[in-house]
Amino acid sequence: MLRYLSTRLVRALLTICFVVTFAFIILRLSGDPALLILSPDAPPEAIEAFRKSWGLDRPVWEQYFHYFAAIAEGNLGRSMRDGRPALELVLERVPATLALTIPALILKIGIGIPAGIYAALHRNKLADRLTMLFSVAGFTVPSFVLGLLLVLVFSVNLGWLPSGGQDSWVHGILPVITLGTAGAAVLARFTRSAMLEVLGQPYIRTASAKGLPWRRVIIDHALPNAAIPTVTIVGFMVGSLVAGAVVVESVFSWPGVGRLLVIAVANRDLAVVQTILLFVAATMVCANLTVDMLYGWIDPRLRTRRVAGAG
Amino acid sequence: METLVSIRGLTVDFDLGHRVVRVLHGVDLTIGKGQAIGLVGESGSGKSVTWLAALGLLGPRAHVGGSVQLSGEPLLGVPAARLEAVRGRRVAMIFQDPASALNPVHRIGRQIGEALRLHRGLDGAAARAEAKRLLERVGIADARRRLDDYPHQLSGGTNQRVMIAMALAGEPDMLVADEPTTALDATIQAQILDLLRELRRDGGMSMVLISHDLGVVAENSDRIAVMYAGRIVEEAPTAELFAAPRHPYTTGLLAALPDLDGPRRRLVAIPGTVPEPARLPPGCAFAPRCPQAIAACTTGVPPLVHVATDHRAACIRVQTAMAA
Numbered sequence: 001m002l003r004y005l006s007t008r009l010v011r012a013l014l015t016i017c018f019v020v021t022f023a024f025i026i027l028r029l030s031g032d033p034a035l036l037i038l039s040p041d042a043p044p045e046a047i048e049a050f051r052k053s054w055g056l057d058r059p060v061w062e063q064y065f066h067y068f069a070a071i072a073e074g075n076l077g078r079s080m081r082d083g084r085p086a087l088e089l090v091l092e093r094v095p096a097t098l099a100l101t102i103p104a105l106i107l108k109i110g111i112g113i114p115a116g117i118y119a120a121l122h123r124n125k126l127a128d129r130l131t132m133l134f135s136v137a138g139f140t141v142p143s144f145v146l147g148l149l150l151v152l153v154f155s156v157n158l159g160w161l162p163s164g165g166q167d168s169w170v171h172g173i174l175p176v177i178t179l180g181t182a183g184a185a186v187l188a189r190f191t192r193s194a195m196l197e198v199l200g201q202p203y204i205r206t207a208s209a210k211g212l213p214w215r216r217v218i219i220d221h222a223l224p225n226a227a228i229p230t231v232t233i234v235g236f237m238v239g240s241l242v243a244g245a246v247v248v249e250s251v252f253s254w255p256g257v258g259r260l261l262v263i264a265v266a267n268r269d270l271a272v273v274q275t276i277l278l279f280v281a282a283t284m285v286c287a288n289l290t291v292d293m294l295y296g297w298i299d300p301r302l303r304t305r306r307v308a309g310a311g
Numbered sequence: 312m313e314t315l316v317s318i319r320g321l322t323v324d325f326d327l328g329h330r331v332v333r334v335l336h337g338v339d340l341t342i343g344k345g346q347a348i349g350l351v352g353e354s355g356s357g358k359s360v361t362w363l364a365a366l367g368l369l370g371p372r373a374h375v376g377g378s379v380q381l382s383g384e385p386l387l388g389v390p391a392a393r394l395e396a397v398r399g400r401r402v403a404m405i406f407q408d409p410a411s412a413l414n415p416v417h418r419i420g421r422q423i424g425e426a427l428r429l430h431r432g433l434d435g436a437a438a439r440a441e442a443k444r445l446l447e448r449v450g451i452a453d454a455r456r457r458l459d460d461y462p463h464q465l466s467g468g469t470n471q472r473v474m475i476a477m478a479l480a481g482e483p484d485m486l487v488a489d490e491p492t493t494a495l496d497a498t499i500q501a502q503i504l505d506l507l508r509e510l511r512r513d514g515g516m517s518m519v520l521i522s523h524d525l526g527v528v529a530e531n532s533d534r535i536a537v538m539y540a541g542r543i544v545e546e547a548p549t550a551e552l553f554a555a556p557r558h559p560y561t562t563g564l565l566a567a568l569p570d571l572d573g574p575r576r577r578l579v580a581i582p583g584t585v586p587e588p589a590r591l592p593p594g595c596a597f598a599p600r601c602p603q604a605i606a607a608c609t610t611g612v613p614p615l616v617h618v619a620t621d622h623r624a625a626c627i628r629v630q631t632a633m634a635a
Contacts, residue, residue: 203414211399
């Protein structure tokens with residue numbers, strides 16, 4: 001178990017390093033922050049001074065090592081725009097994003113999983129077909145289209161809900177629905193196929209042949225098995241709690257991490273972009289680790305294989 | 312002998328959405344109390360479907376017709392709760408592949424305990440003690456430890472013993488064993504068959520042994536019914552079926568079986584394969600593979616008729632021979 005955990009941890013760290021390196025290189029190759037932040041018309045001396053003060057005049061590999069050495073000391077750098085620590089900038093945006101993504105996650109799970117189970121249990125009936133129709137619509141319509149559509153209907157035409165901003169919880173309703181819809185659709189589809197797969201297994205027939213009422217067969221025998229693949233998707237959704245709302249935050253001008261990312265990328269505000277990516281990678285990796293642990297808990301076949309592997 | 316289960320004119324149609332296919336064409340079968348019936352035929356002949364249909368285990372896409380009675384009470388078309396009271400309690404069933412027939416995420420003890428609570432109201436320590444006793448009864452060593460194992464930690468043979476223990480939990484009047492040894496090694500196969508025989512002898516339980524292998528059912532059945540393409544084509548007491556088979560299909564199955572005593576001979580396979588349910592040939596379904604087929608075989612389905620007091624066969628040549 002310990003060895004299993006430590007290899008997973010090392011792999012997780014490598015993943016994060018890879019993400020940070022990749023972001024570092026791409027950002028530095030794709031535009032000059034000095035020109036973007038000071039504007040191209042700024043006097044050459046000012047641009048030169050800006051580059052020197054942020055270390056941009058040194059070779060890329062030197063900047064890179066410098067950056068990693070700083071991270072090791074817990075220093076994620078400062079924003080080039082206002083000089084504040086990047087970490088502080090990102091952290092103060094996190095609550096706003098979570099205020100959208102956590103209710104959206106609850107919405108996804110609360111609607112997606114029951115809908116998928118219901119559809120599977122009523123396979124090929126009207127209820128199943130309707131659920132799958134909504135599901136296909138839900139994840140094929142891009143979130144910015146759905147977001148704008150909701151704004152058009154509920155803000156512009158009906159005037160019931162605000163179209164943007166973060167003044168009260170009412171402002172969060174449309175963004176949460178926009179975020180939740182696609183996820184619920186994906187989850188419904190996934191849960192349905194996991195359930196159908198399980199319902200076709202011989203042990204379900206055994207449970208029925210034993211005399212268990214159908215409801216107990218579903219609850220005690222089908223659901224625990226169908227949970228195994230579903231957990232993967234939910235884990236992925238938990239992993240994207242921090243960065244999953246980039247588009248929706250932009251559409252609804254919600255001051256979260258996603259909007260900060262868009263602005264920081266546009267300005268090549270290197271430290272801020274890298275800090276966000278580090279955060280995103282870290283949450284994703286943590287979620288994956290949790291999913292792996294959950295697998296062992298849900299599926300005894302993995303648990304003993306793991307014990308055998310470690311022993 | 313008192314009748315336990317009586318199946319009359321049982322039909323099963325599978326609704327495939329775009330068409331409906333009949334897989335069972337009116338099966339008649341009677342099982343007496345304490346009797347052991349062997350149900351033999353190639354895969355796809357309707358052996359398993361007969362019993363899954365009788366117990367309502369085929370799901371919503373199957374339309375079941377005819378009648379099934381257990382101790383005189385109907386089983387078809389009754390409310391779900393009635394069927395649930397029969398399954399496991401009056402009629403228990405075990406299946407072909409024991410590894411996948413047990414739930415991979417639950418411990419053995421829990422899966423047996425479930426049946427004990429359901430049918431005998433046992434819970435907690437009492438259920439555990441009884442589950443342990445059942446495991447010992449089916450010959451599993453170190454039963455107490457096995458209760459906490461998951462199916463994947465046990466061998467195929469042990470898993471089948473667990474299935475049998477689970478079936479015994481409800482103290483059923485009848486056990487339907489659907490190809491119980493097909494997925495197992497030959498030596499394990501013999502052990503499981505011995506166990507089933509022993510249980511039947513001790514408990515006076517009726518048994519239906521479903522197999523594609525005449526050899527497997529020979530030693531474990533009082534009567535044998537041979538099925539082909541969704542019909543029973545011959546039914547007789549075991550000894551008589553082996554001594555005087557009347558249907559060419561039965562003859563073919565016997566010719567494909569090695570003799571343990573007697574001279575060595577070449578085994579003869581039946582040419583061709585079982586027709587698909589949706590594409591049955593006209594008349595007798597076996598006619599295209601039958602070495603003795605005549606023109607009349609394709610004109611109509613031969614009925615199952617008595618060829619001796621306790622022996623029925625469905626072959627047009629048997630009929631004409633009887634009439635002559």
